[in-house]
Amino acid sequence: MSAAPLGLARRGVIVHQGAGQQQGEDWLAEEAPVELRYNGEAFAVMMATPADLEDFAHGFSLSEGRVAQASDIRGVTVHEQLEGYVVDIDAGGVEAVDAGSARLLPGRSGCGLCGSRHLEDVLRPLPKVPDGPVLAADALERALDALAQHQPLNRRTGAVHAAAWASPEGGILHVREDVGRHNALDKLLGALSREGVDMRGGFVLVTSRASYEMVTKAASLGVGLLAAISAPTALAVGLAQASNLTLTGFVRPGRHVVYSHPQRLRDAIP
Known part of the structure; x- marks a missing residue:
């Protein structure tokens, strides 16, 4: 077997399909x-x-x-x-x-x-997230559509989460992957902080649920909008409301649910 790219391992497998089987190799995510x-x-x-x-x-x-x-x-x-x-x-x-x-x-x-x-x-106290630009709600869908192209580890393994930083228009600018959802977010936030990115000027999209630690990490670094493909928890919603963070879940083509501070999404303002 050739050397695997960082974060990946290759292992021999036996594939069963129908009435037959064959030996092969499979890419696995390292942990x-x-x-x-x-x-x-x-x-x-x-x-x-x-x-x-x-x-x-x-x-x-x-x-x-x-x-x-x-x-x-x-x-x-x-x-x-x-x-x-x-x-x-x-x-x-x-x-x-x-x-x-x-x-x-x-x-x-x-x-x-x-x-x-x-x-x-x-449950440490969170800072209030500063106000930022008002985004078009369809920016979430554009980011979701583009995200898979920026997930090389998941494309090979189907086993890792991603955290993405997107522009106000929904363009994917940075992505980090990890087997742990909170690790992927930490990697993304670390990359943004090292580059001096103003975290009021875009939003974070994660391929996971929005549990309390995801909201805590995002709000701690001043992210104004956290969008998740899956659901948030009740504690996450409460923390988002208290910290002035816009939290959306169930981001899907043509649909998403806003749980806190809808003022950052133009089409979500009542």
């Missing part, structure tokens, strides 16, 4: 332990697709409140090890990790808590 260290101290172990890990480090640090601003991160170094990956984050303004705040339990790729030890860490 590996990724340990995040701040200034040499372990903080969290996440299960993630081992691609775009520098973006992941920046996005996780900002969306989880480990750093106050992107410039606090002075450098990120990724080390591949036999057991997985270690991501060393050199950051200013980060308090030393103690036994009460460290998230040393492995986090599942579908888990948003991943070992948080305190209730206040889970």
Whole structure:
């Protein structure tokens, strides 16, 4: 077998179809332990697709409140090890990790808590998202139509989520993929913050449900509109309402549901 692209693995399979079977190969999404260290101290172990890990480090640090601003991160170094990956984050303004705040339990790729030890860490107060441009509602559909073309890992495996940054007109500008929906969003937010993108000037589209941590991460970095292909949770809607974030779900061709702050969507304003 030839070397697989980053984030992908190729494995032998037996395909059963009808009354016959044949041997073949299949592309699979990689899922590996990724340990995040701040200034040499372990903080969290996440299960993630081992691609775009520098973006992941920046996005996780900002969306989880480990750093106050992107410039606090002075450098990120990724080390591949036999057991997985270690991501060393050199950051200013980060308090030393103690036994009460460290998230040393492995986090599942579908888990948003991943070992948080305190209730206040889970439901921390969110900033009010600043107002931004009013978007045409059909921009959501244009972004949805274009998204599949920007998902190379999912096209081969059918097993990863995507988080996309779209222009007010619905053009796809950035996409990050991961087996975990919240990891994909962290990678996207990290990429945007590293490039200094004004997050009031577009919207985020995710190929997942809009659970509370997706709203928390988006609002923490000033995203004004979060669109999800699946449903939100009641807690996510409450957090979106409180933080001035426009939350839409069930984005489909010709249909979407607005759960909070419809003023950012021109066709959704009563």
